[in-house]
Amino acid sequence: MPVNHNAGFDMVPRLSASLEDKKLWRKFINHVKEKFKADVNLHVTEDYIEFDVGDRPKLPFEGHKFLRFSLIIGSDGTAAAVNGAYLAVIAGIAQEYFGMERLQGWNDELGTRGHYTAAEVHESILSYSQLDLPPPSVAPTSTTTTTTAPPFxxxxxxxxxxxxxxxxxxxxxxxxxxxxxxxxxxxxxxxxxxxxxxxxxxxxxxxxxxxxxxxxxxxxxxxxxxxxxxxxxxxxxxxxxxxxxxxxxxxxxxxxxxxxxxxxxxxxxxxxxxxxxxxxxxxxxxxxxxxxxxxxxxxxxxxxxxxxxxxxxxxxxxxxxxNFICACAACELPPAQLGASDARRTQIDVLRSSIENNPARETKDADVFQLRMLHNCYVLAQLLREEYGEAARLSWVYDMALRTCLKNEDLGRAGVLARRVYEALVVELGEDSQLAQEMRGLVPDPKGSQRWDMVSAHWRTTSEAVPEGLDGEEFERWLFKISEVGR
Ligand SMILES: C[S@@+](CC[C@H](N)C(=O)[O-])C[C@H]1O[C@@H](n2cnc3c(N)ncnc32)[C@H](O)[C@@H]1O
Structure with a gap:
């Protein structure tokens, strides 16, 4: 009875994301593709090459994500033995590009172990189909070419x-x-x-x-x-x-x-x-x-x-x-605080609907409704901050306030709000999202967009109209025209 076992090689240290290492890895991948081009077991996906043998080992297109190539192999004439041939050929090609000393071979049967843990290898394989993560802000500085994967x-x-x-x-x-x-x-x-x-x-x-x-x-x-x-x-x-x-x-x-x-x-x-x-x-x-x-x-x-x-x-x-009963921090609040949280969340919901449905947004002469709209945005932002603290998602509410100011040609407030929307979108969706990119364009020139139909010029200001020297709350009250509500 043949006994199958695992064997493979680890890349130690792993490749960096430098141009030089990328070129080297691309050459290696092209060589492997060329070698196996007539092999029906080779599959090329968007992110990696995969071999339809053993436990389907993969080679990613981004070399810095690669830690290990491994296969179940055996010594008789079975499929597992054929796998051994794949391992030998791929390890041979890898040696040409990365050198013997960088490829740490291992073989369960011989009692030799790989450099990386199974969890590290599993995580690296998951990353093959993920966009590169930004380096952690406090990345340890490394003097080697090794890239530390961000272990978030x-x-x-x-x-x-x-x-x-x-x-x-x-x-x-x-x-x-x-x-x-x-x-x-x-x-x-x-x-x-x-x-x-x-x-x-x-x-x-x-x-x-x-x-x-x-x-x-x-x-x-x-x-x-x-x-x-x-x-x-x-x-x-x-x-x-x-x-x-x-x-x-x-x-x-x-x-x-x-x-x-x-x-x-x-x-x-x-x-x-x-x-x-x-x-x-x-x-x-x-x-x-x-x-x-x-x-x-x-x-x-x-x-x-x-x-x-x-x-x-x-x-x-x-x-x-x-199928679970939520026991998060908000659900487990003591009764009095839970009552306050429930009331805030219900009010947040009502305000959102009222802002979303407010027909005055499209009405030319409804100045008071426009002010009410801005006031609702102010209250909503405050409630969101109270309920969710730093984690409050504010892009939508600032966006609604921005639209209201733009409709009334208030470019001073619009510039401030566009920056806030942009910054919130970067947090919620990332810099590369289309919404964030569009909003970035509005920050220096809020009027530049064709998206906004002016409904009045009643609030007209220029981008220079932003007051200086107001403290936090005074500035918020200016931004949302709070003192003018109810006039
Ligand atoms: C999308 S899955 C999340 C991953 C899941 N924990 C797993 O092991 O595959 C959703 C399931 O996770 C569990 N779950 C998610 N959040 C939970 C929570 N706050 N409390 C208890 N169970 C939760 C529930 O069983 C739910 O049906």
Whole structure:
């Protein structure tokens, strides 16, 4: 009976992201592609080369992400023995480019171990399909060419929640923690039955990704009649068709396209989340950004439901759709504080709807309504800050105030608000999002956009009209024209 075992090689130290290392890695990859061009077991995806042998080893297109190439091998005439030939050829090509001393060979059977842990290797393979993460702000300085992968989090199992992402470095506000492509997406316009569509999407995935999907949690396991594929999809899918819609949650249109992510789908819920998920329609990557500074050891969380509702409503929705009773910091507040939080969230919801639905936004002569609108934005921003602190998502409310000022030719306030919207969008969606880029253009020249129809010139100011020397609250009252409300 042949005994199969694992063997492979590790890249020690790993390659850097320098131009020089990139060129070297590209040459290596091209050589491998050329060598195996007639081999039906070679698959080239957008992010890596994969060999349909053993446990499907991959070589990423970005060399600095690569840590290990390994295969199950054997010594007789079986498939496992053939795998050994793949390993030998690829290791041989790698030696040509990176030298013997950089490739640390190992073989379970001989008792030799690789340089990296299984967890490090697993994380590196996950990163093959992720956009490069920015280096951590306090990156240790290295004198070698090795790039330290930003270890923002590790995946742990928590008794009450299953898998969870735990910060393993201090994460500054606005950091892009994750950026990855969906494993697959489904469109609401797909004419096929949804289970057929999921099955066919799964079939086209490499085995480890299929397994990734099948190991995701299914909040609907005990629902009679719900196919496990569907239950798993519903539990873990996220919108994949537009930048996050940040308006009134009640009017939020259902997404046309939803998808499953290898890592983002593992984020647990909190009603006071410290990260925000968004989809970038231009890059087609899902992103997760830190809404506030996150200390080491804290769990990374996002919200599954609109948070601006009282605890009873939030818990109902979470229990119905995700099968758990939320015990986050907001849900576990003592009674008096919970009452205040419920009242604030309900008021936030009412104000959002009123701003969203306010017909005065389009009315030429309704000066008082325009002022009311700005006042509502002021109150909403205050409530959001009170409820969510540093993690408050303010881009939408500043955007609504900006529109109101632009409609009335108040360029002084518009410039200040455009900067605030831009800065908030960078935190929520990232600098590369189209919304953030458009807004950046408005900061120096708020009138430059064709998007705004002026409805009056009643508030006309120039960009020089921003007062100096006002303290924080005085400035806010000027910005939102508070003293003029009710005149
Ligand atoms: C999208 S999955 C998140 C990843 C999941 N923990 C896992 O191990 O695959 C959603 C499921 O995670 C669990 N979960 C998420 N947030 C939770 C929370 N705040 N409290 C308890 N369970 C939670 C629930 O079982 C929920 O149905």
């Amino acid at each position: 989090f590790q995946i742990t199992i928590l008794p009450t929640k299953g898998r969870a992402l735990i910060a393993q470095t201090a994460i500054p506000k606005g950091t892009r923690i994750l950026s990855e492509r969906p494993l697959f997406t489904l469109s609401a316009h797909d004419p096929r039955d949804i289970i057929t569509a999921i099955a066919s999407a799964l079939q086209s995935l490499p085995k480890p990704d299929q397994q990734g999907f099948l190991t995701l949690s299914n909040a609907h396991r005990i629902d009679t009649g719900l196919h496990p594929f569907l239950g798993t999809f519903i539990t873990n899918s996220l919108p994949c068709d537009r930048d996050l819609y940040r308006g009134d949650p009640q009017r939020r249109p259902a997404p046309d396209t939803t998808g499953i992510f290898p890592t983002i789908s593992l984020l647990n819920h909190s009603c006071v989340p410290n990260t925000v998920y968004a989809f970038n329609p231009r890059t087609r990557f899902g992103t997760v950004h830190a809404l506030r500074a996150i200390p080491v050891g804290e769990e990374l969380t996002m919200t599954y439901v609109p948070e601006d509702a009282a605890r009873a409503d939030r818990r109902d929705r979470l229990q119905g759709s995700f």
